[in-house]
Amino acid sequence: MAECHPVGFQWVMEAKERGATVIHVDPRFTRTSAVSDVHVPLRAGSDIAFLGGLVNYVLTHEKFFREYVVAYTNAPAILREDFADTEDLDGLFSGYDPDGRRYDHSTWAYQGAVAAPATGEHSTEEEVGQPEEDAHRVTRRHHGGPEHREAARAEAYGSGGPSVPFKPELDPTLEHPRCVFQVLRRHYARYTPEVVADICGISTEQFRRVAEEITRNSGRDRTTAFVYSVGWTQHTVGAQYIRTASILQALLGNIGRPGGGILALRGHASIQGSTDIPTLFNLLPGYLPMPHAGEHLDLDSYTAADVGKAGFWGNMRSYAVSLLKAWWGDAATADNDFCFDYLPRISGDHGHYRTVLDQIAGTVKGYFLMGENPAVGSANAKLQRLGLANLDWLVVRDFSLIESATFWKNGPEIDTGEMRTEDIGTEVFFLPAAAHTEKDGTFTNTQRLLQWHHKAVDPPGDARSELWFTYHLGRIIRDKLARSTDPRDRPLLDLTWDYPTEGAIAEPSADAVLREIGGVDAGGNELAAYTQLRADGSTRCGCWIYCGVHADGVNQAARRRPGRDQSWVAPEWGWAWPANRRILYNRASADPDGRPWSERKKYVWWDAEQRKWVGADNADFEASKPPDYQPEPGARAQDAIAGAEPFIMQTDGRAWLFVPTGLADGPLPTHYEPAESPVDNPLYRQQANPTRREYPHPANRYQPSDGAPGSEVFPYVFTTYRLTEHHTAGGMSRTLPYLSELQPEFFCEVSPELAAERGLDHLGWATIVTARTAIEARVLVTDRVRPLRIRGRTIHQIGLPYHWGGNGLSTGDGANELLPVVLDPNVYIQESKAATCDIRPGRRPRGPALPRLVADYRRRAGITEPTGEDGTR
Amino acid sequence: MGVRQWIEGWPVVRQLTGADPLGRGAAAESRVTSALRPRTSQADRVVASVCPYCAVGCGQKVYVRDGKVTQIEGDPDSPISRGRLCPKGSASKQLVTNPNRVTTVLYRRPHGTEWEELPLDRAMDMIADRVIETRRRHWQEEDGGQRVRRTMAIASLGGATLDNEENYLMKKLYTALGAIQIENQARI
Numbered sequence A: 001m002a003e004c005h006p007v008g009f010q011w012v013m014e015a016k017e018r019g020a021t022v023i024h025v026d027p028r029f030t031r032t033s034a035v036s037d038v039h040v041p042l043r044a045g046s047d048i049a050f051l052g053g054l055v056n057y058v059l060t061h062e063k064f065f066r067e068y069v070v071a072y073t074n075a076p077a078i079l080r081e082d083f084a085d086t087e088d089l090d091g092l093f094s095g096y097d098p099d100g101r102r103y104d105h106s107t108w109a110y111q112g113a114v115a116a117p118a119t120g121e122h123s124t125e126e127e128v129g130q131p132e133e134d135a136h137r138v139t140r141r142h143h144g145g146p147e148h149r150e151a152a153r154a155e156a157y158g159s160g161g162p163s164v165p166f167k168p169e170l171d172p173t174l175e176h177p178r179c180v181f182q183v184l185r186r187h188y189a190r191y192t193p194e195v196v197a198d199i200c201g202i203s204t205e206q207f208r209r210v211a212e213e214i215t216r217n218s219g220r221d222r223t224t225a226f227v228y229s230v231g232w233t234q235h236t237v238g239a240q241y242i243r244t245a246s247i248l249q250a251l252l253g254n255i256g257r258p259g260g261g262i263l264a265l266r267g268h269a270s271i272q273g274s275t276d277i278p279t280l281f282n283l284l285p286g287y288l289p290m291p292h293a294g295e296h297l298d299l300d301s302y303t304a305a306d307v308g309k310a311g312f313w314g315n316m317r318s319y320a321v322s323l324l325k326a327w328w329g330d331a332a333t334a335d336n337d338f339c340f341d342y343l344p345r346i347s348g349d350h351g352h353y354r355t356v357l358d359q360i361a362g363t364v365k366g367y368f369l370m371g372e373n374p375a376v377g378s379a380n381a382k383l384q385r386l387g388l389a390n391l392d393w394l395v396v397r398d399f400s401l402i403e404s405a406t407f408w409k410n411g412p413e414i415d416t417g418e419m420r421t422e423d424i425g426t427e428v429f430f431l432p433a434a435a436h437t438e439k440d441g442t443f444t445n446t447q448r449l450l451q452w453h454h455k456a457v458d459p460p461g462d463a464r465s466e467l468w469f470t471y472h473l474g475r476i477i478r479d480k481l482a483r484s485t486d487p488r489d490r491p492l493l494d495l496t497w498d499y500p501t502e503g504a505i506a507e508p509s510a511d512a513v514l515r516e517i518g519g520v521d522a523g524g525n526e527l528a529a530y531t532q533l534r535a536d537g538s539t540r541c542g543c544w545i546y547c548g549v550h551a552d553g554v555n556q557a558a559r560r561r562p563g564r565d566q567s568w569v570a571p572e573w574g575w576a577w578p579a580n581r582r583i584l585y586n587r588a589s590a591d592p593d594g595r596p597w598s599e600r601k602k603y604v605w606w607d608a609e610q611r612k613w614v615g616a617d618n619a620d621f622e623a624s625k626p627p628d629y630q631p632e633p634g635a636r637a638q639d640a641i642a643g644a645e646p647f648i649m650q651t652d653g654r655a656w657l658f659v660p661t662g663l664a665d666g667p668l669p670t671h672y673e674p675a676e677s678p679v680d681n682p683l684y685r686q687q688a689n690p691t692r693r694e695y696p697h698p699a700n701r702y703q704p705s706d707g708a709p710g711s712e713v714f715p716y717v718f719t720t721y722r723l724t725e726h727h728t729a730g731g732m733s734r735t736l737p738y739l740s741e742l743q744p745e746f747f748c749e750v751s752p753e754l755a756a757e758r759g760l761d762h763l764g765w766a767t768i769v770t771a772r773t774a775i776e777a778r779v780l781v782t783d784r785v786r787p788l789r790i791r792g793r794t795i796h797q798i799g800l801p802y803h804w805g806g807n808g809l810s811t812g813d814g815a816n817e818l819l820p821v822v823l824d825p826n827v828y829i830q831e832s833k834a835a836t837c838d839i840r841p842g843r844r845p846r847g848p849a850l851p852r853l854v855a856d857y858r859r860r861a862g863i864t865e866p867t868g869e870d871g872t873r
Numbered sequence B: 001m002g003v004r005q006w007i008e009g010w011p012v013v014r015q016l017t018g019a020d021p022l023g024r025g026a027a028a029e030s031r032v033t034s035a036l037r038p039r040t041s042q043a044d045r046v047v048a049s050v051c052p053y054c055a056v057g058c059g060q061k062v063y064v065r066d067g068k069v070t071q072i073e074g075d076p077d078s079p080i081s082r083g084r085l086c087p088k089g090s091a092s093k094q095l096v097t098n099p100n101r102v103t104t105v106l107y108r109r110p111h112g113t114e115w116e117e118l119p120l121d122r123a124m125d126m127i128a129d130r131v132i133e134t135r136r137r138h139w140q141e142e143d144g145g146q147r148v149r150r151t152m153a154i155a156s157l158g159g160a161t162l163d164n165e166e167n168y169l170m171k172k173l174y175t176a177l178g179a180i181q182i183e184n185q186a187r188i
């Protein structure tokens, strides 16, 4: 955090000054470790074992917050008799289909529940979404069978997760052998300090210290916060990393309370905003799912799963209709299903990596790169360039000529002779982008806070904002198609696209767009909150969770009342979704009767006299719903949530320790080794996540793991990371003299022991090799990296900052070149944080000698197409 | 300037007679230096902004003079950052005033070996034509008997560095076009 979110880290230091203990769990020693009370340098890819060990510690030492757990989590819920755990099935849950490598979820449901739809239910639609025969064959050959398991459904469920049909049967004593609490106990019983130490490469003392610190600091009077970043998400079990932390924090009573929570630190100024208002294939604004072919034939079938369900997702139809009205205005009427049919349908995985393979296969013809540099920033960067080189046209919008704009001229494949400039048919448009100082707009920061930045000056030359580009592109396309009678052009022609423009360059008004996002009623008055949205077409709102950002005709995100002039919650600085709430689920900061758990940790509470929730923040609960409210039978949406159920987006109002439906890889997090690992999984025969997504391709070869023949060729673990002085793929930092001077060169961090073993000299060169390619880096020999003792062996780790590429002032090889594309099955994020490699002294070969070296490694490791595909030993 | 003033202006005299006998402070200050004023004090306008790098969202004050950004400082009013900026945020003036920024449209024709220049209007028109044509030729009304109403031939990547309003217009336009392979850094 000190390294990548330095200014946010000032609050950690302030807490430390007031007596907080700071624990840093990270393979790397960083500026955070330097000032932490405890640093636990575990092996990259072993965090579920570590966190699972903490869950086990909390349960076996009775350290959980019993009152919170019984009232606010699904610990008392009773599961079906036929559910089988990884303890019973050696690393698999019940419902696993080894041929399709996916789960049927029906046995994970609460007892008595109607079987919830299985995540895999669309998988029979083999190869849908491959419009051309060629791609069809390529896909079939590479995947060898059903591939489109599901269209990132886990994410498509939105912020509340999937619906369960009704509230579970509960055992408040937590003693029923099939209640979630007892299942959890059994599931983690083998995650003992000794097992954790063996998997993570740490000492049992280090583990116990952390366990004691966090349990001592949790309960009525104290709370513990967890902070994570892509070190947790970029794994084939990434979603389950976060889940393990959620289980731990729910058991300790640390959710919805001040000083608690699990905080995702995000790396880009508005990556939170681009998830909320998603430029993502599987979502519509506000975490509404993109409609799915075959399943969502009309608005009724689209909303059927949610309408009438308990919790605020029960109003999903209001959110969806208000979005359709925002987009298609007067053209959207009740008679035409509010233009629902104008929405294109998804039918499987259309994620970033799938799209790149489709570019290589030739089905994707045109590509927009809007401030992103995949030729450096995405895993297996060569795949990206192969995709770019096979397009008909490419539009790149950025500040400078990033690597993704110049691959045809100076990409690594030009040097190796694998591509020739003259052979590349891609037509490339480079359009310069406006900077944040040259446009109005909001960023949504890592704490869901929208902040408006004002335009200071005009952009230089042809530079324009993406707002300008998108608006005018749409305008020109609509003009060109204005006389079209083709029904497929109706969605374009009926689109509300009449934003006012300003100034000599005709910049569209960002404020007008934000107003559309924030929502208006039939009379055009700005809405104050999403509870005002209606399903009858009388409200328009571009993103229901942002409803109210323009309340009272005021740009709420532009509010800047100085922090020192308001309460510590600072509610009048910017605007946080939803409804300017700063801590989600904060009803849980009070006990079931509505009283603060303790004076020290009071946040919102029930005021019996005023008959409403009051406190430091806007309560994340219906303001006047009393703690003793009990829903009538048949109650719907928020009316079905009782007064002591804080998790209002969940259909049972409770935090889910166990997820009865919706996750692709299991209802409970389980330690699996990374797809490429030098060691075995001591817990189960199942080595790696059985449902991880692989994309075998000649340029995306996987390496053998854990003692399989050839795994000795790639004996070391490597992990990738960032430095304070650079920004992700470097497009905004490697072109700056200041930042390039501060961190001038790509380097690898190795321990003195590994340096001795491989003959690496400090400040000399090393070549790092995987089955994908080889790159070179300056060697930093440092005891910040320590050899780990794991499964009785010494395991070396190598650290690689990933900011570099061939263009800019500070240049170097890209660490992402080394990585395979292998993904988490829930969210389709790649495993960047743990893979295996070899390292050798000296610079890498130039020209055609480079692919020859890599081919030689592959031959020595016996790597053929299926390598790595089977996660079972 | 009188002779006396001239002599007293000598650094050595100031060092021997003034309060700075080691000559490390006021005695060594030249007239040019003493006349210097911070750029921030000479700005025509100060504009409230937010750091464009990471998602901490530090407050920035953008100082503008003669229509140019002259300095970017942390905003002490921000309850998030309290005036601080990290090396990246502190370097953001260089991000926006950097001479390495490309400010003209560049075009590489298929199989071309060099960039060419292209007027912005022309580029916009050509891109619109590419989109319309690609969409027309690669439209899917149905797939496997199911209504999909889309094109699988147009994709987009990026959004995490952009404003909410920009992401919103992008998603809106792409969806109306029937393009679904829309992704950003959040998938990474």
Ligand code: SF4
Pocket (backbone or CB within 6 Å): A004, A005, A006, A007, A008, B051, B052, B053, B054, B055, B056, B057, B058, B081, B084, B085, B086, B087, B088, B089, B090
């Ligand atoms: S100044 Fe640094 S910490 Fe603050 S938002 Fe910018 S990059 Fe993040």
